[in-house]
Amino acid sequence: MEKISIFVDVQNIYYTCRQAYQCSFDYNKFWAEVTRDRQIINAYAYATDRGDEKQIQFQNILRAIGFTVKLKPMLKRLDGTAKADWDVGIALDVFEEAVNCDTIILASGDGDFDILLQRIKERFNTRTEVYGVSDLTSTLIIKAATKFIAIDEDLLLRKS
Numbered sequence: 803m804e805k806i807s808i809f810v811d812v813q814n815i816y817y818t819c820r821q822a823y824q825c826s827f828d829y830n831k832f833w834a835e836v837t838r839d840r841q842i843i844n845a846y847a848y849a850t851d852r853g854d855e856k857q858i859q860f861q862n863i864l865r866a867i868g869f870t871v872k873l874k875p876m877l878k879r880l881d882g883t884a885k886a887d888w889d890v891g892i893a894l895d896v897f898e899e900a901v902n903c904d905t906i907i908l909a910s911g912d913g914d915f916d917i918l919l920q921r922i923k924e925r926f927n928t929r930t931e932v933y934g935v936s937d938l939t940s941t942l943i944i945k946a947a948t949k950f951i952a953i954d955e956d957l958l959l960r961k962s
Contacts, residue, residue, distance in 0.1 A: 803839070804840045804841065805902065805905070806904065806905045806906070806907055807844045807845065807899040807900075807903045807906055807907070808869075809848070809906065809909070810908075811848055811889075811908075812847050815910065815934075815953075818911050818934065818938040818939070819958060823955070823958055827957060828957055829864060830867060831956070831957050832933065833845075835957070836933075837868075842868070846871075846895060847871050847872070848888040849864075849872070849873055851873035861873070872888070874891070900925070901926050901928075905928065905929040906922060906929070906930045907930075907932075907933070909933040909953075910933075910934060911938050911943065912940065913942040915932075915946070916940070916942035919947055920946050930948045931948065931950075932946075932949070936953075
């Protein structure tokens with residue numbers, strides 16, 4: 803059975819789905835799709851910790867699905883903007899897990915991950931599947947992935 807580890811850049815997926823479709827990503831459908839007939843080694847969802855009730859409920863849903871939720875606090879800059887970037891944390895975790903897996907599944911459209919995907923293929927011969935919103939996913943990460951799967955209506959929560 804194929805061994806996989808799953809990594810979700812929650813902020814990237816949230817904002818790209820919102821921008822492109824005005825809908826939310828359906829984590830249950832995603833989980834069912836990527837885990838079918840595969841052995842899950844690890845599954846991580848990287849999110850921001852704002853401490854509000856709605857976010858806590860969402861994080862609990864992710865945990866109930868099967869994700870280990872990793873949280874990073876929002877950092878407020880002197881200019882008033884906020885930032886909570888998980889790129890380095892995701893990259894480190896992917897690199898460390900790649901040796902234990904046949905396939906890494908990454909849900910993110912961030913082109914900064916292209917070097918990471920190339921490196922784990924070279925070092926560990928690990929395949930990669932990237933899920934992202936087509937129009938908002940970097941061509942760099944699409945080219946670096948073994949397989950790119952476009953997030954479309956099939957992976958979105960229906961508008962009510």
